[in-house]
Amino acid sequence: MNQQEWNKGLYVNGEWLTLAETIPVQNPATREVIGSVPDGSVKEAKLAVDAAHKAFEAWSKTTAYERAALLERWHQVIESRLDEIAFVMTMEQGKPLAEAKGEVQYANSYIKWYAEEAKRIYGETIPASSGSKRILVQKQPVGVVAAITPWNFPAAMITRKIAPALAAGCTTVTKPAEQTPLTALLLAECAHEAGIPAGVINIVTTSKAGEVVDVWLDDSRVKKLTFTGSTPVGKLLMRKAADTVKKISLELGGLAPFIVAEDANIEAAVKGLIQSKFRNAGQTCICANRIYVHEAVKESFLQALTQAVEALRVGKGTEDKVEIGPLIDDRAVQKVQHQIDDAIAKGATLHGSPVVEGSTGYFMKPVVLSGVTDDMVCMQEETFGPIAPVSTFTDDQEVIQRANATPYGLAAYVFTQSLTKAFYFSENLEYGIVGVNDGGPSVAQAPFGGMKESGLGREGSHHGLEEYLEVKYISLQFV
Numbered sequence: 001m002n003q004q005e006w007n008k009g010l011y012v013n014g015e016w017l018t019l020a021e022t023i024p025v026q027n028p029a030t031r032e033v034i035g036s037v038p039d040g041s042v043k044e045a046k047l048a049v050d051a052a053h054k055a056f057e058a059w060s061k062t063t064a065y066e067r068a069a070l071l072e073r074w075h076q077v078i079e080s081r082l083d084e085i086a087f088v089m090t091m092e093q094g095k096p097l098a099e100a101k102g103e104v105q106y107a108n109s110y111i112k113w114y115a116e117e118a119k120r121i122y123g124e125t126i127p128a129s130s131g132s133k134r135i136l137v138q139k140q141p142v143g144v145v146a147a148i149t150p151w152n153f154p155a156a157m158i159t160r161k162i163a164p165a166l167a168a169g170c171t172t173v174t175k176p177a178e179q180t181p182l183t184a185l186l187l188a189e190c191a192h193e194a195g196i197p198a199g200v201i202n203i204v205t206t207s208k209a210g211e212v213v214d215v216w217l218d219d220s221r222v223k224k225l226t227f228t229g230s231t232p233v234g235k236l237l238m239r240k241a242a243d244t245v246k247k248i249s250l251e252l253g254g255l256a257p258f259i260v261a262e263d264a265n266i267e268a269a270v271k272g273l274i275q276s277k278f279r280n281a282g283q284t285c286i287c288a289n290r291i292y293v294h295e296a297v298k299e300s301f302l303q304a305l306t307q308a309v310e311a312l313r314v315g316k317g318t319e320d321k322v323e324i325g326p327l328i329d330d331r332a333v334q335k336v337q338h339q340i341d342d343a344i345a346k347g348a349t350l351h352g353s354p355v356v357e358g359s360t361g362y363f364m365k366p367v368v369l370s371g372v373t374d375d376m377v378c379m380q381e382e383t384f385g386p387i388a389p390v391s392t393f394t395d396d397q398e399v400i401q402r403a404n405a406t407p408y409g410l411a412a413y414v415f416t417q418s419l420t421k422a423f424y425f426s427e428n429l430e431y432g433i434v435g436v437n438d439g440g441p442s443v444a445q446a447p448f449g450g451m452k453e454s455g456l457g458r459e460g461s462h463h464g465l466e467e468y469l470e471v472k473y474i475s476l477q478f479v
């Protein structure tokens with residue numbers, strides 16, 4: 001593929017804008033620059049809102065069937081360019097090609113789901129207390145939506161926001177993470193090709209996140225903020241959104257507990273853990289972060305886990321059969337290394353070595369830590385990397401307390417063969433998502449989101465659509 005193609009413009013009002021100032025895009029597997037995008041600023045941020053505001057007039061008046069047809073078309077175009085988008089994603093983000101393809105399909109499943117769901121935005125009629133009155137409830141699009149997305153899912157985090165927004169009749173301005181802007185722009189290309197009208201989707205690439213996003217937060221024409229990223233930035237944006245009382249959805253950090261009960265199927269638990277823990281080299285907000293294994297099954301679990309972890313193949317995402325790509329940058333590597341060092345200093349045992357000899361990129365080999373205690377940094381701070389810290393427990397109630405003793409509440413996992421325990425754990429864990437014997441719960445038709453400081457609102461499912469809709473009550477009286 002010609003790398004020249006990867007010098008892309010930003011997308012505003014159906015046009016591709018180039019700027020003198022650009023941001024280089026780096027391949028985390030080699031540290032090589034693989035392309036560039038414009039470094040947008042206040043001017044482009046304003047142009048994007050102007051375009052989205054103008055487009056809202058017509059887009060919000062289209063029928064659900066028209067919007068559904070365009071979303072379907074967008075879905076088809078992405079499907080036809082799947083390999084190309086996945087390849088670019090691997091080059092700028094690092095995840096193995098098979099995983100990148102999986103992500104493009106997963107991202108596209110949100111477009112398909114919301115194309116279908118657009119036709120089911122139902123209102124209500126409510127019995128009135130007077131015979132001369134009728135109570136009607138209508139759903140209307142909130143207006144212009146600002147979407148801020150992270151680098152770990154360069155495609156899915158975008159479609160999970162834009163697809164329901166468009167289905168609802170909203171228009172959008174998006175700022176993708178500066179590490180992974182190319183995938184976002186490719187999705188916009190597909191939308192353009194699909195005939196989604198100018199101004200409905202706008203993508204502003206920038207290295208000055210605060211500057212661009214502040215323009216949107218200060219603008220009263222932007223009615224909704226949807227953000228996926230770190231908890232501190234989410235809190236900052238929430239504060240700023242208060243001045244114009246925007247509707248908000250936040251998908252923030254996690255610190256997922258992964259509980260292996262006394263009666264768990266160990267093979268399934270190890271498989272589920274590998275799936276949850278090492279997806280995207282451990283860089284997802286629902287990755288298992290704290291692993292609690294019942295004392296009775298500790299030995300067999302650890303043995304099977306260390307074997308499975310040793311077998312994971314690390315390398316460039318473009319190489320065949322690679323399962324673990326590089327981390328996103330050096331800061332990520334340092335953070336993970338610090339957690340390993342801290343755990344060892346406090347008495348944990350390291351199984352394996354994270355060092356990848358002669359590597360050109362930000363690679364780390366997956367490792368297991370055993371003998372982990374709750375005072376270690378890896379049990380208190382989101383890891384976002386390929387380490388599996390294993391602690392033990394003897395009492396179910398006690399492990400639930402430990403699992404809940406955090407400000408986070410995004411995803412939790414429980415492995416058990418008992419129905420009673422499955423309900424006991426899942427109902428008492430203070431988490432928005434609980435995978436029972438399931439290490440991969442994310443799907444378009446289910447509500448994804450966190451409790452406590454892990455976020456507000458839900459993405460996916462019909463709940464995700466509500467986030468982009470206003471409820472209008474019409475009281476009608478016969479006179």
Ligand code: ADP
Pocket residue numbers: 148149150151175176177178209210211213214228229230231233234236237
């Ligand atoms: P991470 O540490 O995973 O990169 P961040 O929360 O820093 O998570 O980033 C998530 C998204 O938020 C990215 O698109 C990033 O550019 C954006 N972002 C970071 N800081 C700010 C800020 N001060 N204002 C607006 N957006 C921001």
